[in-house]
Structure formats: structure tokens, C-alpha cells
Amino acid sequence: MAHTIREIALALGAEAEGALDLTVTGAAEPQAAGPEQLALAMDPRYADGIAKGKARAAVVWPGADWRAMGLEAAIFAPRGRLAMAGLTRLMDPGPDIAPGVHPMAVVDPSACLGEGAAVGPFVVIGRGVRIGPGARIASHVSIGEGAQIGAQALILQGARIGARVTIGDRFICQPGAVIGADGFSFVTPEKSGVEEIRETLGSRAEIRNQSWTRIHSLGAVTIGDDVEIGANVCIDRGTIRDTSIGSGSKLDNLVHIGHNVQVGRDCLLCGQVGVAGSARIGDRVVLAGQCGVNDNIFVGNDVIAGGATKIFTNAPAGRVLLGYPAVKMETHVEMQKALRRLPRLAGRVAALEKGDASGPEE
Secondary structure, three states: OOEEHHHHHHHHOOEEEEOOOOEEOEEEOHHHOOOOEEEEEOOHHHHHHHHHOOOOEEEEOOOOOOOOOOOOEEEEOOOHHHHHHHHHHHHOOOOOOOOEEOOOOEEOOOOEEOOOOEEOOOOEEOOOOEEOOOOEEOOOOEEOOOOEEOOOOEEOOOOEEOOOOEEOOOOEEOOOOEEEEOOOOEEOOOOOHHHHHHHHOOOOOOOOOOOOEEOOOOOOEEEOOOOEEOOOOEEEOOOOOOEEEOOOOEEOOOOEEOOOOEEOOOOEEOOOOEEOOOOEEOOOOEEOOOOEEOOOOEEOOOOEEOOOOEEOOOEOOOOEEEOOOOEEHHHHHHHHHHHHHHHHHHHHHHHHHOOOOOOOOO
16 A cells, blocks of 8 residues: 555654655665665664665654755654554554455354454354454454453454453454463362472472362453453463453563463563463563563562563562562672672682682783
8 A cells, every 4th residue: 555755744743854745655674675665764874775775765863864865755753663653553454354254254143243343264253252343353263152352353363262251442462372271270189399398498308199189260361451462372361360461561472471460551571471370460560581470479560670580579669670580680780790700709719728819810
């Protein structure tokens, strides 16, 4: 689909100059952009790329001399990534899901689909399901009995929505996600080795045979508005109460949310994050890739945890964490500096033990 520079600038809420009626059909990096594409050069570092490409128009940084770059039109973006959000939203055609219900879909007669809903082939929608207006459901999705999904949802190929799951408006779910699987919850008739280790932090009175008895999941999952779920995310249903994800939160691919977990509003959970059962995550928390959160702890509002951080105890609001186990980021940096000095320190100690106070040569 073609857009004029004027239309794009209006959609971005940005200023534009030059030939505003010039049309483009897509976007590209500056050096690869053709004459029908909009070059993305929101930083002076990308200026040289414009000369290597063939773009006639570009998104540039404020104050850029776009005429000197040989452009016919320019859109000015004070915040480049924010401009990218608006531009990609404008140019993304979305998945091709035909309106209405595909003849190869199976929809229970008791299910209620809102006006304008689109359901692809091989979709299975169970008893009593309610789906809001404008929802789009791609092929091979299954939605269990009693589930409720809000307006303008987009559920992509192969996602699984379990029974009694409740989801708000403008939900986006990437392929292969599973929402509402049973929680991983088991108990032994006698005190288990795990319980004993938790109490003693390492000591065991005896090692004995044990068998695991399943605790069934009677709860479901509740998800707020404007939530996005990445590919192959798994969100387990609660044992008694629902597992919950707050409005505006975004979960990256391969995130796992355990049973009874509560995730607050506007959180960002990056790839391979794992949150163990009954943990509580506050609002606006950011967990970078491969972070882990222990069960039954609380992570306060506005916590930011760097990649691969492992949070084993409650984290106060606003804390910036890094490391395994998690500590303040500045403390972790100092610990790593000290760790790098250990070989030299060990050499000096060895020399002192030999009676050579001067230490080893530097």
C-alpha cells in the first residue's frame, strides 16, 4: 500500500518538508532503500547510507540538511524508535485472515462471536466461549470452553487458549503460545527432600523414596487489556485463584509464567524469563532475557533486572538488579572488578607466604 509523505508525517505527529505528495510503498535501511521506499535515517550516523541508496525521501533527525543529502522530502523524528513504532503500525498489513468463519473451523453452537470477527481454518472454539468484536483468529488455534476474549484481539497460528481464561481488549498472541495449561504443582505424603532442604539450606537427615501426588489446577488465567504474548509463551492456570497478567504488559518469546503468579501493569518480560509459582511482580517491572524469579516472593514496582539475573528474595520497588544471586547493579559491577583482581591477589598472597614481601612482578 502506498502512502504519501504527508500521510506518514500526520500518522507520526511529526513535521515534514519538501515534496509532501511523494508516495512510498515501504521502508528500508538507507543504503538499501529504493526510489519507492522511505529511508530510515533517524541518527546522523546513518547519513552516509542515504548517498549509497536511491531513496527520494527519508525519516531523519531534527535539523538534518536533507536537501544536501539529495532527498526530495524529509520527515523529522525527535525520537527515532517512537517514530518507528508509528511507521511500522501504519505500514504493517497484518495477517491475511478472511472475514467471517472459515468453513473448516469448528465453532460450538453456544459460542458467541462479536461483530466483524474473523476465524481461520482448523480453529476450534469450545462451548460457551465469548469473543469480542473485530477479533482475528488465525489457523489451528484452539479456545477452550468458557474462555472470554475481548475486542480487536489478534491470535496467531497454533495458539492454545485454555478453559475459563479471561482476556481483555486488543490482545495480541504470537504463534504457539499456551495460555491456561495446568500448573506444575505436586506434593508428597511425607515431608519431601525439597521441603527439608528449604528449611536447612543444604542438610538432609536421610534420603528416602518419595512419590509425587498431583495438585490439580482449579483456577484459570486472567489477562488485562493491551497485553502482548510472544511465540511459545506458557502461562499456567492458578491452583485456586487465577494467574494474572496486568494491562499493558508485554511478554517476549519463550517466557514461562507459573501457577498463581501475578504480573502487574506495563511490565516487560524478555525472552526466556521464568517466574515461579505464586511470585508477585509489581507494575512497570522490566526483566531482561533469561531472568528468573523464585516462587512466593515479591518484585516491587519499577524494578529493572539485567540479563540472566536470578531473583531469590523480595526486591524493593525501584531497585536495579544484576547477577546470580541478584544484587544491586553497582554492587555487581564492583564484585566483578574484584573477581578479575583475584589471580593477582592470590599471587601476592602466595609470595607473602614465602616471605617475599615485594610480591610477584607486575
